[in-house]
Amino acid sequence: MKLHVYDHCPFCVKARAIFGLKEVPVELVVMLNDDVAPPERMVGRKVAPILEHEDRFTPESMDIVALIDAMGDPRVLAGATNPAVGSWIAEGSGSLYRLAITRWASAPLPEFATADARAFFTRKKEALIGPFEDRLAETAALVEVTNAHLASLEPLLRSPEAVNGDLSEDDIHLFAHLRAMSIVAGVAYxxxxxxxxxxxxxxTKVPLHDDIAT
Ligand SMILES: N[C@@H](CCC(=O)N[C@@H](CS)C(=O)NCC(=O)O)C(=O)O
Structure with a gap:
């Protein structure tokens, strides 16, 4: 099996996570961010992640999670979810992406191995969130909001092994959120x-970005 991803991509982290949790080997293929041909060939549009398995191509992170978790017994994401975890993630998403996107754009990530690939990402994301310069100027305020929000995650965390005590889909979503956050320096966990x-x-065998955080 091959998993086509971008390293920064939180949806890709969700797909990667299930392979690690389930201890299923997978070959990770990091696409260049401006290389639209491979995803278009595989699934008809530029998107990540894409699972390549027995000549079939599956996009959609949570479809990949379900597919891999259903392989062999037992399922690892067997625990109940807690709606409060989903709400916590949704509340923090706006500030997280305003912080993370600008930092991914300048990070030494394999999907930005060429200047064109990096410029492609920057152009596309500036069209979405505005000039990076303006977002970077908001850093102190956004980090403060993030730190306050993290304090409200503590009471929801039952165990370092699983947010609700037993592994569930909440762990996939929550870890992807926190892994995205790891590109941001100055966050007080x-x-x-x-x-x-x-x-x-x-x-999950998905490294954090602490060592390249800015
Ligand atoms: N619903 C999809 C969303 C995937 C998605 O939006 N991935 C982003 C990368 S983080 C993407 O492919 N964006 C289009 C692009 O990069 O041009 C999933 O869960 O897999």
Whole structure:
């Protein structure tokens, strides 16, 4: 199996995570961000992630998660979800992406290995969130909001092994959110949140971006 991804992409992290949790081997293929031909050939549009398996191509991160989790027994995402976790993620998404997108755009990531690929991403995302210069100027305020919001995650975290005690789809979504956050320097992770994101990084085999955070 091959998983076609961008390293920064949180949807790709969701798909990658299930392979790690399930201990299913997969070949990771990082596409250049401006290389539209491979995804168009595979699924008819530029999108990531895409799972390539037995000459079939599956886009949609949570479809990939379901497919891999259903392979062999037992399912690993067998636990109940907690709507409060989904709400917490949704509340933080706006500030997270305003912080993370600008940082991904200048990070040493394989999907931006060429100047054209990086320029493609920058152009596209500036059309969405406005000039990066303006977003970067908001850093202190956005980090403050993020840190306050992280404090409200602590009471929801039952264990570093799984947000609700047993692994569930909430862990896929929550880890993808926290992994996206790891590109942002200066975030103050409460102890339980830090233990959770580190443990999930180990179990999913998706490295955090702490070492390249800006
Ligand atoms: N619903 C899809 C969303 C995937 C998605 O939006 N991926 C982004 C990358 S993070 C993408 O492909 N955007 C289009 C682009 O890069 O041009 C999923 O869950 O897999």
């Amino acid at each position: 409460p102890a339980k949140v830090d233990a959770y994101r580190r443990r999930m990084s180990e179990r």
